Amino acid sequence: MTYVNQPVRKKDAMALVTGQPVFMDDIAPKECLIVKLLRSPYAHAWIRSIKTDIAMKVPGIECILTYKDVPQNRFTLAGQTYPEPSPYDRLILDPHLRFVGDPVAIVAGQTEEAVDRAMKVIKVEYDVLEPILDLRKAKDNEILIHPEENWIANCPVGADNQRNLCASGDQIEGDIEAVLADCDVVVEETYHTKANQQAMMETFRTYTYLDTYQRLNVISSTQITFHVRRILSNALGIPKSQIRVVKPRIGGGFGAKQTAVSEVYPAIVTMKTKKPAKIIFSRYESQIASSPRHEMEITVRIGANKDGKIRAIDLYTLSNTGAYGEHGPTTVGLSGHKSIPLYGKTEAFRFHYDVVYTNMMSAGAYRGYGATQGIFALESAVNELADKLNMDPVYLREINMVQQGQRMPAYYNELLQSSALDRCMARVKKMMNWDEKFPCRDMGNGKVRGVGVAMAMQGSGISNVDVGSVTIKVNDDGFYAMTIGAADMGTGCDTTLAQIAADCLSCDLDNIVVYGSDTDVSPYDSGSYASSTAYITGGAVIKACDSLKKRILKEGSRLLELPEEELDFDGAYVVSLHNPDKKITLKDLANESLHTTNNALQVTESNYSKTSPPPFMVGMAEVEVDTETGAIELIDYAAAVDCGTPLNPNLARVQAEGGLAQGIGMALYEDVIYNQKGQNLTNSFMQYKIPCRQDIGKVRVELESSYEPTGPFGAKSIGEVVINTPSPAIAHAVYNAVKVRVRELPITPEKLLKEMGKFA
Amino acid sequence: MKLNVWLNGKKMQDEIEPGMMLLDYVRQKGCYSVKCGCETSNCGLCTVWLDGKPVLSCTIPAARVEGRHVTTLEGLQEEAAEFGGFLADEGGEQCGFCSPGFIMNVLAMVRELNDPTEEEILEYLSGNLCRCSGYMSQLRAIKAFLAYKKGERAV
Numbered sequence: 001m002t003y004v005n006q007p008v009r010k011k012d013a014m015a016l017v018t019g020q021p022v023f024m025d026d027i028a029p030k031e032c033l034i035v036k037l038l039r040s041p042y043a044h045a046w047i048r049s050i051k052t053d054i055a056m057k058v059p060g061i062e063c064i065l066t067y068k069d070v071p072q073n074r075f076t077l078a079g080q081t082y083p084e085p086s087p088y089d090r091l092i093l094d095p096h097l098r099f100v101g102d103p104v105a106i107v108a109g110q111t112e113e114a115v116d117r118a119m120k121v122i123k124v125e126y127d128v129l130e131p132i133l134d135l136r137k138a139k140d141n142e143i144l145i146h147p148e149e150n151w152i153a154n155c156p157v158g159a160d161n162q163r164n165l166c167a168s169g170d171q172i173e174g175d176i177e178a179v180l181a182d183c184d185v186v187v188e189e190t191y192h193t194k195a196n197q198q199a200m201m202e203t204f205r206t207y208t209y210l211d212t213y214q215r216l217n218v219i220s221s222t223q224i225t226f227h228v229r230r231i232l233s234n235a236l237g238i239p240k241s242q243i244r245v246v247k248p249r250i251g252g253g254f255g256a257k258q259t260a261v262s263e264v265y266p267a268i269v270t271m272k273t274k275k276p277a278k279i280i281f282s283r284y285e286s287q288i289a290s291s292p293r294h295e296m297e298i299t300v301r302i303g304a305n306k307d308g309k310i311r312a313i314d315l316y317t318l319s320n321t322g323a324y325g326e327h328g329p330t331t332v333g334l335s336g337h338k339s340i341p342l343y344g345k346t347e348a349f350r351f352h353y354d355v356v357y358t359n360m361m362s363a364g365a366y367r368g369y370g371a372t373q374g375i376f377a378l379e380s381a382v383n384e385l386a387d388k389l390n391m392d393p394v395y396l397r398e399i400n401m402v403q404q405g406q407r408m409p410a411y412y413n414e415l416l417q418s419s420a421l422d423r424c425m426a427r428v429k430k431m432m433n434w435d436e437k438f439p440c441r442d443m444g445n446g447k448v449r450g451v452g453v454a455m456a457m458q459g460s461g462i463s464n465v466d467v468g469s470v471t472i473k474v475n476d477d478g479f480y481a482m483t484i485g486a487a488d489m490g491t492g493c494d495t496t497l498a499q500i501a502a503d504c505l506s507c508d509l510d511n512i513v514v515y516g517s518d519t520d521v522s523p524y525d526s527g528s529y530a531s532s533t534a535y536i537t538g539g540a541v542i543k544a545c546d547s548l549k550k551r552i553l554k555e556g557s558r559l560l561e562l563p564e565e566e567l568d569f570d571g572a573y574v575v576s577l578h579n580p581d582k583k584i585t586l587k588d589l590a591n592e593s594l595h596t597t598n599n600a601l602q603v604t605e606s607n608y609s610k611t612s613p614p615p616f617m618v619g620m621a622e623v624e625v626d627t628e629t630g631a632i633e634l635i636d637y638a639a640a641v642d643c644g645t646p647l648n649p650n651l652a653r654v655q656a657e658g659g660l661a662q663g664i665g666m667a668l669y670e671d672v673i674y675n676q677k678g679q680n681l682t683n684s685f686m687q688y689k690i691p692c693r694q695d696i697g698k699v700r701v702e703l704e705s706s707y708e709p710t711g712p713f714g715a716k717s718i719g720e721v722v723i724n725t726p727s728p729a730i731a732h733a734v735y736n737a738v739k740v741r742v743r744e745l746p747i748t749p750e751k752l753l754k755e756m757g758k759f760a
Numbered sequence: 761m762k763l764n765v766w767l768n769g770k771k772m773q774d775e776i777e778p779g780m781m782l783l784d785y786v787r788q789k790g791c792y793s794v795k796c797g798c799e800t801s802n803c804g805l806c807t808v809w810l811d812g813k814p815v816l817s818c819t820i821p822a823a824r825v826e827g828r829h830v831t832t833l834e835g836l837q838e839e840a841a842e843f844g845g846f847l848a849d850e851g852g853e854q855c856g857f858c859s860p861g862f863i864m865n866v867l868a869m870v871r872e873l874n875d876p877t878e879e880e881i882l883e884y885l886s887g888n889l890c891r892c893s894g895y896m897s898q899l900r901a902i903k904a905f906l907a908y909k910k911g912e913r914a915v
Contacts, residue, residue: 017840017844017863199891249855250855252854490892654892657894
């Protein structure tokens with residue numbers, strides 16, 4: 001391997017660090033109409049009347065749309081493979097407003113000033129309704145969030161709009177009650193994770209225009225070009241053949257852009273006015289009307305014998321999908337399917353759930369996608385179990401963790417073909433000096449240091465659903481053009497996929513040009529989400545290179561007049577196995593292939609997988625808690641991750657460090673907070689505090705690789721598993737320091753002080 | 761109103777709206793490296809130099825820079841590529857949306873502080889948010905860059 005497993009620079013790195021204009025708003029035409037949204041001030045209301053006549057008279061205004069002007073077919077903004085599991089519960093504009101920030105009108109004009117002025121003079125009268133702002137009160141409430149008759153659930157996900165249910169389900173394996181009753185120790189606790197914002201630095205944004213053929217072109221900061229095409233077709237009621245979606249460079253996604261948050265608004269403006277249009281979400285809008293992590297309340301019952309053998313896990317998840325059901329039915333699944341299988345010796349498990357509508361902003365996909373919430377709950381419960389058993393929580397995990405070669409009943413009964421989870425645990429234990437530091441050390445100055453531990457898993461793509469495709473062609477002089485449908489959003493997949501191709505084709509990395517993603521040009525790819533790109537699209541690269549090599553040999557056979565079986569392709573030459581003098585360079589072959597041939601040197605291959613091999617991670621946190629103020633300082637975070645073969649160790653490490661930093665933010669700082677009227681109080685970076693570089697302490701990551709036999713060069717995923725350990729590990733470390741269990745995130749000094757009895 | 765300003769060493773004369781912010785002005789002049797990441801002066805993406813000192817262009821009215829020198833990454837291409845290479849070798853640029861503002865501040869720090877400690881680095885750059893990298897790769901890049909510069913000076 002020349003390139004795979006090497007820390008090569010990203011192909012786009014130098015363009016990015018020198019600030020080249022490669023993002024959506026850098027390349028949008030200057031004549032774009034400016035599109036903005038007038039948003040609901042109420043959490044739950046009906047529009048009684050809306051008057052736009054005065055606003056239309058503002059100079060420069062081109063178009064104002066209300067619910068009367070949009071198609072009446074419901075759709076979902078979730079970027080998922082058809083048929084989408086998320087219910088069709090949206091209109092572009094709806095007279096029934098379901099959260100503070102729900103769009104009331106779309107305003108487009110020549111300048112931002114004109115649009116701002118027009119928005120102020122649109123007259124709206126509202127019939128204000130009582131909202132549901134507590135996920136515990138939503139199911140079977142007499143207030144209905146989606147009473148409409150044309151609400152559709154495409155898949156059997158246990159949804160019922162007459163009960164405010166976006167999804168529900170119950171999976172039982174073994175006699176869970178009997179096994180729990182037979183256990184020596186049972187822990188039963190409820191954990192609460194809040195909504196979190198992905199807070200990618202580039203907010204949601206899209207521009208649209210009609211091309212020469214009057215087709216709608218959509219240039220958007222998205223992870224899901226092909227799904228956006230379907231979503232726009234559904235929303236606008238126009239055929240997919242009339243839509244092209246292209247992504248430029250993307251300023252971060254983390255799942256946020258797996259929902260078509262911004263695309264429909266400029267698209268409908270362009271369809272109505274025939275003019276180019278763009279929308280740039282403000283940070284305020286990105287905070288109040290976007291696609292954050294699902295708030296979940298998870299009740300865990302876990303039973304074990306005195307010797308520590310974990311025998312039964314029962315997990316109930318109540319998930320808050322907010323006003324709309326984007327990713328509601330699917331995120332909840334991961335809270336059980338990607339937590340319970342960490343423990344390989346259970347005799348019985350149960351996983352049941354309800355996903356409810358409320359009058360908060362719709363949730364969406366955020367790195368970890370439900371697994372993060374489930375793992376916080378289960379790993380916290382395991383730490384409580386260790387305490388009850390009076391057992392080292394590391395030892396408790398060592399004797400229960402799932403092992404390579406085991407079947408995982410709670411993970412679609414998949415066989416675990418690669419795991420270095422045990423080695424990850426051993427490594428991090430050493431890095432943290434666990435035996436010396438567990439559980440805590442009094443520093444003698446009113447401060448106590450504690451350590452905590454957690455394990456995590458994720459998947460690598462969605463088994464039997466996700467498809468990745470790659471087209472590779474040989475151009476003049478023998479350079480390769482590789483077209484992908486996956487979306488590099490900063491992760492570096494343009495580069496890692498090229499690394500795979502360069503090794504398969506035995507060529508220089510610079511000899512491979514990568515382009516993506518463009519629905520008119522790219523082969524179909526379900527998109528960059530669910531930790532799928534390295535594993536699924538990476539597999540497609542290998543298949544495509546194999547097919548292309550066969551084509552090259554066929555062309556060599558024609559030109560050398562030798563049978564294909566006698567030829568070899570070494571990257572530079574097609575050469576006879578019997579006579580090394582009989583050969584042709586790739587350059588000559590490529591140039592010859594451009595005339596008088598029936599053998600196009602271009603291939604497209606697709607790849608899907610029947611399995612979704614889990615990457616694993618172990619994280620340990622050391623915190624220092626001030627017993628007077630409750631202040632928590634993260635001193636050290638040590639982690640080891642098993643992503644199979646790291647395709648690019650630099651990029652894998654940065655994925656891990658970046659995911660840990662987001663996880664640390666989730667654990668200690670980040671919280672989407674609403675007031676009693678359903679107004680979002682955390683509507684800027686002043687209130688919603690993502691970690692700065694002084695907040696995260698020391699983060700140390702080691703790559704502890706297994707080899708996944710079904711993955712490209714042994715690779716599994718890395719992007720999501722990395723966010724899952726900080727919340728449970730830090731909560732555990734805080735407990736070990738001051739004996740306060742925080743079961744609701746984030747873990748704040750206020751919560752500690754309250755429990756420590758320092759508040760009156 | 762009229763604005764006279766030096767932008768990346770070139771003298772500009774423009775008619776601007778009185779309320780226009782420096783961020784919008786420099787982007788209008790084609791300096792697309794300067795980004796907006798928030799509206800509350802929290803993220804550092806819009807960092808430019810005003811008379812050689814880093815400032816947040818989102819909160820400075822363009823009218824306030826009359827007669828002064830404004831520098832963006834477009835005017836520091838060689839230095840950007842030099843430090844940027846160290847960042848790229850760590851994979852620390854990731855999505856790259858925050859990179860220009862961050863690099864403007866790194867280059868300002870290198871000019872202002874002689875041999876900064878880790879603590880000084882973190883403090884100087886605390887206003888530059890990044891959501892991708894988790895900051896560790898950026899710190900490694902800065903340390904490697906400072907060592908390289910120190911070596912250059914010693915020769």
